[in-house]
Amino acid sequence: MTNDVVTKDLRVMxxxxxxxxxxxxxxxxxxxxxxxxxxxxxxxxxxxxxxxxDQALKFFLRIQNPNGSWPAFFGDDHEGCWATSLVIIALxxxxxxxxxxxxxxxWLVHSAGEESHWLWKWKFRTTDRHVRFDxxxxxxxxxxxxxxxxxxxxxxxxxLSQFPCACDPDGAxxxxxxxxxxxxxxxxxxxxxxxxxxxxxxxxMAPHPDDTxxxxxxxxxxAQEPVVxxxxxxxxxxxxxxxxxxxxAWCILALAAHRRRVDSLVQKLSYWPQLDQVxxxxxxxxxxxxxxxxxxxxxxxxxx
Amino acid sequence: xxxxxxxxxxxxxxxxxxxxxPNRSRxxxxxxxxxxxxxxxxxxxxxxxxxxxxxxxxxxxxPNLVDYITGNAINTHPLxxxxxxxxxxxxxxxxxxxAEGPGHQRDTQLVLCESGYAPILRENEIRFIDLNRDExxxxxxxxxxSTMKRLxxxxxxxxxxxxxxxxxxxxxxxxxxxxxxxxxxxxxxGNKYGWPKNILHWHGIQECILDLCATVPIxxxxxDAVVAMEGNGPLNGTPRPLGxxxxxxxxxxxxxxxxxxxxxxxxxxxxxxxxxxxxGNSSPKLIVQVGETVRSPDVPFSVVPEFGFLRQA
Numbered sequence: 001m002t003n004d005v006v007t008k009d010l011r012v013m014x015x016x017x018x019x020x021x022x023x024x025x026x027x028x029x030x031x032x033x034x035x036x037x038x039x040x041x042x043x044x045x046x047x048x049x050x051x052x053x054d055q056a057l058k059f060f061l062r063i064q065n066p067n068g069s070w071p072a073f074f075g076d077d078h079e080g081c082w083a084t085s086l087v088i089i090a091l092x093x094x095x096x097x098x099x100x101x102x103x104x105x106x107w108l109v110h111s112a113g114e115e116s117h118w119l120w121k122w123k124f125r126t127t128d129r130h131v132r133f134d135x136x137x138x139x140x141x142x143x144x145x146x147x148x149x150x151x152x153x154x155x156x157x158x159x160l161s162q163f164p165c166a167c168d169p170d171g172a173x174x175x176x177x178x179x180x181x182x183x184x185x186x187x188x189x190x191x192x193x194x195x196x197x198x199x200x201x202x203x204x205m206a207p208h209p210d211d212t213x214x215x216x217x218x219x220x221x222x223a224q225e226p227v228v229x230x231x232x233x234x235x236x237x238x239x240x241x242x243x244x245x246x247x248x249a250w251c252i253l254a255l256a257a258h259r260r261r262v263d264s265l266v267q268k269l270s271y272w273p274q275l276d277q278v279x280x281x282x283x284x285x286x287x288x289x290x291x292x293x294x295x296x297x298x299x300x301x302x303x304x
Numbered sequence: 305x306x307x308x309x310x311x312x313x314x315x316x317x318x319x320x321x322x323x324x325x326p327n328r329s330r331x332x333x334x335x336x337x338x339x340x341x342x343x344x345x346x347x348x349x350x351x352x353x354x355x356x357x358x359x360x361x362x363x364x365x366x367p368n369l370v371d372y373i374t375g376n377a378i379n380t381h382p383l384x385x386x387x388x389x390x391x392x393x394x395x396x397x398x399x400x401x402x403a404e405g406p407g408h409q410r411d412t413q414l415v416l417c418e419s420g421y422a423p424i425l426r427e428n429e430i431r432f433i434d435l436n437r438d439e440x441x442x443x444x445x446x447x448x449x450s451t452m453k454r455l456x457x458x459x460x461x462x463x464x465x466x467x468x469x470x471x472x473x474x475x476x477x478x479x480x481x482x483x484x485x486x487x488x489x490x491x492x493x494g495n496k497y498g499w500p501k502n503i504l505h506w507h508g509i510q511e512c513i514l515d516l517c518a519t520v521p522i523x524x525x526x527x528d529a530v531v532a533m534e535g536n537g538p539l540n541g542t543p544r545p546l547g548x549x550x551x552x553x554x555x556x557x558x559x560x561x562x563x564x565x566x567x568x569x570x571x572x573x574x575x576x577x578x579x580x581x582x583x584g585n586s587s588p589k590l591i592v593q594v595g596e597t598v599r600s601p602d603v604p605f606s607v608v609p610e611f612g613f614l615r616q617a
Contacts, residue, residue, distance in 0.1 A: 026437035026495055030459075034437070034495055072496040073440055076456065082498065114506065130477070142498025146506050149498060151410070195408060195499045201477055201608060203540045206373060210411050244414035280437060283413070 003291050006270045008048075010288040013276040014041055015052045017284075022059030023074060028279050033059070033074040039086035040285040043299050046292075060087050061100055068103035069111075072143070082142045082152035084108055085159035089300060092162060105163060108156055109172045113138040113148025132199035139182040149196040150186055150211050153179045154218035162301045183215050184225055191230035207231070209238055209247040213254035220257050220302050232258045239265050245272050246283040249290035256293045257302045266291060315574075319448040320518055320582040329554035329585045330354060331561045332595040336530050336549045343549075344387035347526065350551045351391050353594050356524070359396035361465035364403050364433075365389060368472040368487050368528075370538060371408040372418035377543040379419050380472045380528045384549070386424040388470060388526050403460050405435030405490050407500045408539070412436060433460045436494035447518035449511035449578070450504075456496050461520060469522045469555060473562050474533035475541055479509045480573050480611045481566070482538050483559040484525040488516045510574040517555065517583055525558035526551055529565060534605035544605060548596070556584025557591045564588075567604025568614040 018024060023033025024041045042056040064070055069080025070087045088104050091097040114120050115135040124135040139153030157179045160172050188198045192207025193215040199205065212235055219228050232255065239251040248269050252262045269275070270291055278284050289296035297303070334350045336343060365388055367380035389400045402425060409415045412434045416422045425432050438458035445453055461467065469484040476482040489512070492501045504512040527550040535541040546565060552558035556579045560570035570576045570586050580586035588598070604615040 025439070027434065027439075030439040032439040036495060073456075075442075076440075076496065077442075077454075081496070141502075143496070143503060146498065146502045149502070152498070195410075197500075200540070201536050203536060205539070208409060208411070209414075242414070243417045244411050246411045247414050280413070280434065282437075 003266060003270045006275070007288055007291040010276055010284060010291070011045060011049055014044060014281075014284060014288065015049050017281060018052050018055065021074065022055040022057075022062075024281050026073075026281055028281065034281075035070050035072055035081070035083035036086060037281040037285065039083060039090040040282055040289070042090040043086075043296070044285045044288040046295065057091070057094055057097065060091060061097060064100055064104070068100075068107035070104070079144050080107060080111070082140065082155065084111075085140070085152065085155040088159040089155070089162065092299065092301075105160070105172070108140070108159060109175055111140055111144065111156075112175075113141045114145060115147055130201050131197055133196075134185050137178060137182040137185045139179040147196070148182055150183060150193045150215050151195070153182055154214045157183075157218040158300050158302070180219065180222060183219060184222070184227060187215075187227045187231065191227060191234045193231070207234065209235060209242060210250045213247075213250035216254040217257055217300060217302055223258070232260065236260055240268070245269060245275060245278065245287050246280070249283070249286040252290035253286075253293055253296060257297055262293065266293070315449065315578050318581055319514070321446050321448075323582045324521065325556075325580070325582055325584055326554060328590050328592055329552060329557035330592045330594060331550065331552040331554070331557050333561065333565070333593070333598065334549040334551065334595050335547060337547050339381045339383045339530055341383075343383050344390050346549065347384070347387045348391040348394060350549065350595065351395060354524075354551065354553055356395060356553075358392060358466065360398045362399045362401075362463075363392045363397045363466045363468060364401055364460060364464040365392075365468045365470055366403055366461075366487065366490060367470040368482070368490065369404040369406055369415060369419060369421065370490075371406065372415055373539060375543075376539065376541070377472065377474075377531045377533045378539055380470045381530065382420045382424040384526065384528050384530070385421070385470060386428050386430070388468065389428055389430045392468075397466070401431045401433055401460065403433040403435050403438075403458070405458070405492065405494055407490055407494075410436075410494065410499050433458070435461065435491050436499075438493065440493055440496060443519060445515045445519045447515045449514040450507035452507050452512070452515065455516075455519070456493065457520065458491060458493055461491050466523045467520065468524045468526060470526045470528065472533065473527055473529040473546070473550075473566065474537040475535060475566070475605055475607045475611070476537050477608045477610075478505070479513070479575070480607065480614050481559070481563060481568065483562045484522055484527060484555040485513050485517045485559055485575055485579060488513065488520060488522070491516070491520060510578070513575040514578055517579060522555040524551070524553055525555050527558055527562050529562060532566065532605070534566070534607070536608055542606075546601075554584035556580050556586050560586035561591065561593075561598055563614075564598045564600055567600045567616050568607075569616050572614050
C-alpha cells in the first residue's frame with residue numbers, strides 16, 4: 001500500500017472514532033472526549049472529511065471555558081489546560097472561530113509557569129537548587145499553578161506564532177522569545193529534551209524522542225543555536241531504532257521540519273502492524289500527521 | 305522541579321477524615337533470589353498466606369513503571385507483574401489488568417517495549433490500561449493534607465474491586481523512599497495534570513501521598529525488592545540486590561517493613577509516620593511477620609544528603 005492509501009485508511013478510522021458530541025476520546029475504549037486527541041484529530045482530517053471537521057469545530061466552540069481556555073477533557077473543571085494551544089492550532093483557517101481563538105490567545109499569553117513569580121524565582125535561586133534551570137526563562141505549564149515544561153511550552157510557542165506580527169497584545173512576542181529561551185535552557189547536556197529536567201542532583205538526565213521532536217518543531221527558526229542541530233542529529237540517529245509509533249511519528253515531523261530525509265522512516269511507519277487498531281487515539285492521529293507531514297507542518301505553522 | 309517537596313516537617317494536626325487502620329497487620333517477606341520463572345510459584349504461595357477472597361472480583365495491578373534507562377532498576381520487574389496476574393487469576397479473580405500512568409515518559413508504548421512489559425503482557429494475555437489517558441472521574445479527596453480538595457482520577461482505578469500496588473523498592477531524592485504509597489502518584493493522569501505529575505509537587509509530595517492513599521485505598525501490596533535501588537532514585541540510583549518480595553494487605557505495614565529492609569527508619573519518613581495514624585500500622589508490635597523475618601542490612605541504603613536522617617544508626 002502507498003502512504004496515501006495508509007493515510008486515508010487512518011483518516012477513515014479516525015472519522016469512525018469521532019464521538020457523537022464531535023470530540024475524540026484518548027482511548028478507543030472510552031466515550032469521554034479528551035481535548036489533546038480531539039485537537040490533533042481535527043488537525044489531521046483533510047477536506048475529504050469536512051463533516052467530521054465541522055462537527056469537531058462546533059464541539060470546540062461549545063465547550064470553551066468562560067476564561068477563553070479549553071479543559072483537558074469533557075466534564076473537566078473550567079480552569080483551563082495546556083491543550084488550549086492545540087485547539088488554537090486546530091481552529092486555524094476557521095473564520096467563524098476568530099473571536100473564540102482571540103480569547104484563547106489572550107488566556108495563553110497570560111498563562112505562565114509558577115517560577116515566573118518573584119517568590120518562586122527567589123526560592124529556586126536560593127534553597128531549591130537541585131534541578132539546574134534558570135527561573136528567569138519560563139514558558140507554559142500543563143495546567144495553572146505549576147512549573148513550565150517543555151511540551152506545553154513548545155505547543156504554546158507554535159500557537160502564538162500563528163498570529164500576525166502586527167497583533168501583539170500584552171507582549172505575546174516577548175512571551176514567545178522567553179519560551180524559546182526556556183526551551184534552550186532546559187535542553188539535556190548531550191542534546192535533546194525530556195519533560196524539562198535536564199540535570200538533577202548533578203546528574204544529567206536522558207532525553208526523550210517525542211519531547212525532543214516537539215521542542216524541535218518550536219525551534220525551527222533557531223537552527224543557529226548549537227543545541228538545535230545537535231538534537232536533530234541525536235533524533236536522526238535514534239529514530240530508525242524506535243519501536244513505538246507515537247515517538248516515531250513525532251520524529252518524522254521534527255526531522256522533516258529541519259529538512260532531514262524521512263523517506264525510510266515514513267515507510268517504516270506506514271508498514272506498522274495494525275496501526276489503525278492502536279487504542280491510543282493521539283498515536284493514531286500523530287501517525288496520520290507524520291505520513292502526510294508536509295500538510296501537517298503547514299498546519300502547525302512550521303515551514304519545512 | 306520539586307517545589308513543595310518536604311523532607312521532615314511533621315504535621316501538627318491530623319487531616320484525615322476516617323481511620324482505616326486495622327488492629328494488627330500481616331506482612332510476608334518472601335525470598336526470591338532473582339527474576340526467573342520460579343517467581344510465579346513464590347508469589348502464588350505468598351498470596352496463600354493471606355485470606356484473600358478474590359472470586360468474581362476485578363483486580364488492578366499498579367506496578368511502578370516510570371521510564372527506562374538501560375541497566376537501572378527503575379521499574380517493577382515485568383516477570384513479577386506477570387506472576388502476580390497469573391496468581392490472582394488462579395485465586396479466582398474475574399479479571400486482572402495491569403494499569404499505570406508513567407510519570408516521566410509520554411510514550412507509554414515505548415516504556416512498555418523498552419522495559420520488557422510488552423511481551424509479558426502479550427504472552428499472558430493481560431490487558432494494559434494507560435492511566436495517563438483513561439476516562440476520568442472527578443473525585444473528592446478523603447483527607448486534607450494538601451489543599452487540592454479534588455482530583456480527576458482514572459475510571460479503571462476508581463471502579464476496581466481490588467487495587468494492588470506493586471512498587472519497586474527505591475530511595476527517592478524528593479520523598480526519601482518510594483514504596484507502595486508513593487507508587488500511587490502514577491494513578492494521577494498525565495492527560496490532565498501533565499508529565500511529570502508536577503502539580504503534586506506544588507501541593508506537597510508527602511501531603512499528596514497521604515491524600516491519594518486516603519482517597520484510593522490500596523487493598524494489597526506486592527513490593528519488588530529482588531533488586532532494589534539506592535542513592536539518587538527514582539531514576540538514577542544504583543541497583544541494590546535484596547532478594548525479597550514483600551506482601552501485605554496493609555500498605556503502611558508493607559512500606560514500614562520495606563524501609564526496615566533498606567536499613568531506614570520508617571517513622572522518620574513523613575508519610576509513613578502520618579499514615580500510621582489512620583491508614584495502617586508501622587509499629588513492629590502491630591505487624592504479624594510471616595515468611596522470613598525482617599533483617600536490616602549491615603549497610604543501610606544510601607540516600608541523598610537531605611534524607612541522611614532516615615538511615616538507622
